[in-house]
Amino acid sequence: MRPVGVAGFGLLAVVVSVAAFGPVLWGDQATVVDTGNLLAGPSAEHWIGTDNLGRDLFARVLVAARLSILLALAATAISLVLGIILGAAPILVGRRLGRLITSAVNVLVAFPGLLLVLFFAVIFGVGARGAALAVGLAGAPAFARLCHTLVAAVSERDYIAAARIAGVSRLRVLRRHVLPNIAEPLIVNATMAAGGVLLTFAGLSFLGLGVQAPSYDWGKLMQDGLNGIYVHPLAALGPGIAVVLAGLAFNLTGEAFAAAPNRTFSLGGPRDPAGVTAPVPGAILSVDDLRVTIPGPAGPIHAVRGITFTVEPGEAVGVVGESGSGKSVTALAVAGLLEPPVRVEANHLVVAGEDLTAAGAHRRLGTSLAVVFQDPMTSFNPAHRVGPQLAEVSRFHQGMSRKAAFARAVDRLRAVRIGEPERRARQYPFEFSGGMRQRAMIGMGLMGNPRLIIADEPTTALDVTVQRQILELLAEVRRDTGAALLLISHDVSVVTDVCDRVLVMYAGRVVEELPAKDLRTLARHPYTRALVAAVPDLETDLDRPLAVIPGLPVDPTLSPAGCAFAPRCPLADDHCRAVAPELLAGVACHRSGS
Amino acid sequence: MGHPLKSRWPRFALRRAGRLLVSLWVVVTASFLMIHLVPGDPVRAALGPTAPADLVLAHKEELGLLDPLWQQYAAFLGRLFQGELGASISTRLPVGETIAQRLPATAELAVAAFLLSVAVAVPIGVGMAVITRRGRGRRAELAFTGTNVVVAAIPDFLLGVGLVYLLAVQTNVFPVAGRAGLDSYVLPVLALAIGPAAVLSRIVRVEMLAVMEADYIRTARAKRLTPARVHLVHALPNAVTATLTIGGLLLSSLVAGTVLVENVFAWPGLGSSIVSSIVAKDYPLVQGTVLVYGVGVLLINTLVDVVLALLDPRSAIGES
C-alpha cells in the first residue's frame, strides 16, 4: 500500500478511537472548573491552556471529537441516502418523472453548499440538530448529481439492457447490477465528503449557527478561542488543528481508494547497448531488432520482441496480426511517438535518413514522415479549426506565413478530394464526417513532402464504402508523391489489396514475411495460413465450418522459451516448444516444410 | 451537418435563458417560502417571548403574514419587480439599502480571490501535469498531492485565523481586520483563495493529464511540434473547458465562502450581516440576502456557460 493510504488509515483509526473513547477518558478533566487558572496559556499541566472557566482545553478538544465526528457522519449519511434516492430515481420511476427530478437536481447543484446550509439553517433554526439536517440536505444535490452520473454510465452498459430484456425487475436491476457497480466511487466520495462536512460543521459552529453551549464541538471551541487570539492563539488554533487532522484522515483515506491505479511498474534493466548496427543503405525505413516494453501491473509487457525489417523507397509494406500482436506498437515506435515509461530499444531505427535515437531527429521528420491514425474522430484537436491544424505543419517546419500556410492547407484539402476546401478549412473537426476527417488527416501528412506514410489501421473506424475510398486515396497519394507506405491492419484483405509486401506478426514477433499476392495461397507459417482461412470472404465454402485457431493468444507478460504459437499450433513438437525459431528466408517456423 | 450549426446560437441562447428563468423562479420562491417553513411563529421568534402581543400582530400585518399564502406570494413578487425587499425587523432600515451598501465589499473580495486562485492554479496545474505525466516525477507528484490534500483540508476561516495570527498579530505586516486600505484586502483574499487554488490546480492537472493522453495530442506530436507548443496550444485549450466549469462553481462557492472569512476579518460585507440576521431571526434581511446570493450564483453560472460555448462550440449544441 502507498504511504498516503497508510497515513490516511492510521490517522482515521486515531481520530475514530479518540471519538469513541475521548468522552470516557477525558470527560471529567474537560469539565473541571479551575478558577485559579482562567484563560491560562500553555503549561505542562494544560498543554494548550484553559478557557474562561479554567477548563483544560486539550481535554475539551479530545472530548469534542465525538460530537464533531458524529455530526459529520450523520450529515454525510443524510446526504448520501437522499443523493442515492434522487440519483437513482430515473431508473425506478420512469423516464418523464426521472427527467424532472434530474433537472431539479441540476438547478439545486448550482448553488454552493454553504448557501444551502444557510438557507436550511434559517428553517431548522440554530443548533446541532438543525445544523446536521441543514448540512445533510445541502449536500444531497451534489451526491444526487454524482450518483446520477454514475448510474447513467452504468445504465448504458449492455448488461443492463440484457437484464431488462431477460425480465429482471427495475428494483432488482438497481440492486443487483447498478448499485454494486457504483458502490466503489460512491464510498470514496462519501469518505471525502465526510471530511468536507466536518469542515462545514466547524464553520457553522464557528459562526454560532451550529452547536450551542453548553455542548461543544471543534467549531464552537474555535469560536470561543478566537476572541482571545491575541493573548493565546493556541486556544483557537488547537481545535483548528484537530479539525484539519480529522479532515485529512477522511480525505487521505478516500484518496487512497481513489488513486489506486496510478502506479509505476518496474521494467527490469535495459539491455546491453553493445549491438549498434548500421542501417540498410538506401532503405527509407530500417529497423534492427526492435523491442518495445510497456510497464504493466503484472510485470513488463513485451509488446514487440525483436523485429527486423526495412521499407524501400516507394514500397508499400503491410503489417497484419490480431490485437495484441504488437503491430500498432511497432507503428508508433517507428514513428517515434512512444514516450517513457514505454521503452523502445533497437540496434538501429532509421526513418527517412534520421536516426530516431539521436537528438533533434524528431523535428526534422516533421515534413518527411506522415502518420495516419485509426480513429479520425479523435485524432483532430476539437478546439481548433481544421485548416489551421494543417497549416501548423508548414508554419512550424517550413517557416511559412499564416496566410501562405492556410492557402497550402486549402490546396492540400483539395488534393485529398474534400469539396469546398476554403469553407471546410474554416470548420471545426466535429463538422466533418469520419471519412472526411481521415482525408483531412492524410492531407495533413501531405503538407510537407512525405517520403514515408505510416498508416495505423486507417480504415478500421470507417464504414465499408468509405474504407474503399480512403484506401484508393492512399494509393493515389503514393502514386503522386512516390512516398513509401507502412500500413498496419488486422484485415488481411486490406493489406493484400494495397501492399507489395506483408509482415505477419504474432506475439510481438514477425512470423512470416512474404509478397502480398502470395498471402492467401503461398503462406508457409501455420499461423498465417490459419489467419487467412479463419476470415470468411464472398467465396467461402458454405458447407464446411470455418477454420478456427484453438486456444488463446500468448500472455504478453510471459516470454515463452520456444515458438509463441506452439501451444495453438497443430504441427508443434517438443523442439518448437523449446527453441524459438528465427525468421529465415521469410518464415519463422521449424515446421514450415511440413 | 450544416443545418443544426446555423441555428446553434439562437437555440443555445433560448435554452440557456429558459434555464436561467426557471432557476430564478426557484430562488425567488425558495426565499419566499423560507419564512413560511420556519416552524412556529417567525415574528414571535424574532421579537422574543417578552414582546407584547399587539406588537407581534402589528409586525405580522406589516409583513403581510396574515393574508392567504397566494396573496402574500403575489405581493412578494410584485414588490420584487419594483426592487422592493421589505424592511429589517431589527433596524427598520430597508433591506435593499443594507444589501446595496454591503454587496460591493463582498463582491470585491470574491472576485479578487477568484482571480488570484485562477492565476495561481492554472500554471501550477499545467506544470505539474507536464512533470508528472505517465507516472514520471514521482516525488513531485507526491509533494503536490500531499500539499494539496493538506491545504484543501484547512477551512478558509481557519486559514484566516492562522494568517491573522502570523501576519497581523505576530508581525504586524497587515491589518488584523476591517476594510480600509489596499493592504487590508491581502489577508482575507489570501484566506479565501488558497483553498480554491489548491482544488483548481488539482483539477487542471487531472484534466491536462487526461487531455495529454488524447489521440489528437499524438497527432500534434506526429507533426513534430515542440513540447511547449503541444502542451500550450493543443492540450491546454481542451483542458480549459472542465477547468472553467469547476471554476464557475468555485466562484459561486467563493461568494458563499465570504460569509465565514468576513466574520473572521470583521469585513463589512453581506456575509457578516447574514449571520447576525440569522441569529437575530431578522427574516426580511435574511430573505433579501439569500435572494441576492442566489441570483448572483445563477448569473455567474450563466456567464460561465456562455464563455464555455464561445470557447468550445460543441458545448453549445451538445447540451441536450
Place this chain on the structure above:
Amino acid sequence: MSVLSFQEVSVRYGAHTVLDDVSLEVAAGQTVGLVGESGCGKSTLARAAVGLAPVTGGRILLDGEPVPTRGRRPVQMVFQDPYSSLDPRMTVGETIAEAMPDRPGRKARQAEVARLLALVHLDAARALDLPGRLSGGQRQRVALARALAARPEVILADEITSALDVSVQGAVLNLIRDMRRDLGLSMLFISHNLAVVRYVADSVAVLHHGRIVEYGPTAQVLGAPRHAYTRQLLAAASPLKEHT
C-alpha cells in the same frame, strides 16, 4: 419456433428519422441477415423489437401478437461489445441463471447453467468465473448462453462478431450455425460484413438510411444484386481493382 415480423416500423427521435416504414419477416427456423453501414438503423431495429427503442409507427409481432416489451421477452438479444454486455461483478453462472424464467431451484439452476455452457462449447467450471477472466470470444459465448437461458423464440444478434479478433470470429460463427441447425432457432443476424452474413444467413435484407432497399435469399441478393447500394456494398467487400 416462431415468426417475428416487423410491419411498417418507424422510429423517430424528434425530427430525426432512424427507421422509416421497415417491414421484415424472420420466418420460423430461419436466419435473416440484416446488412448496412453504421448509422443506417440496423441496431435500432433490433432494439425496438425488445423495447429498448421507442417505436413511433408500425407494429412488431411475434406469431401475430405484439412482442411484449415488459418482463421476460420471448425475443432475446446478443450485443456487439462483449466487454459491456456482462456485469463485471456477477459470475458467469449468476449472469446466465438470472435470465432463466420462473427461478428454478439451486440444483436445477446449476444443471441448466452447465447444459447451456456446454451448448456454447464452454467448460461448466466457467460458471464460477467472473467475466474479467474470460476472453472476448468466451464472453460472447456466455452472452449467447444467457440469451438461450431465457428460452427465446427468436434471437437478435447485433454485430456479435465485429468486436472479436478474426481467429475467434470464426468459432463464434460456427457456433451460430450449429445452434441454428440443432435448436431450430429463428434469428435476425445483424452485421456490416457481407461475407459474415453470407456465411450464416438464409436470406438478406439491405438497410440504407433507415429503409430496406433490397431483400431476398442470400445467394440471390449477393449473387445478383438489384439495388445500386447493394452493388456498392459488394464492390467494397471485393478485392480492390487496379486503377492504372
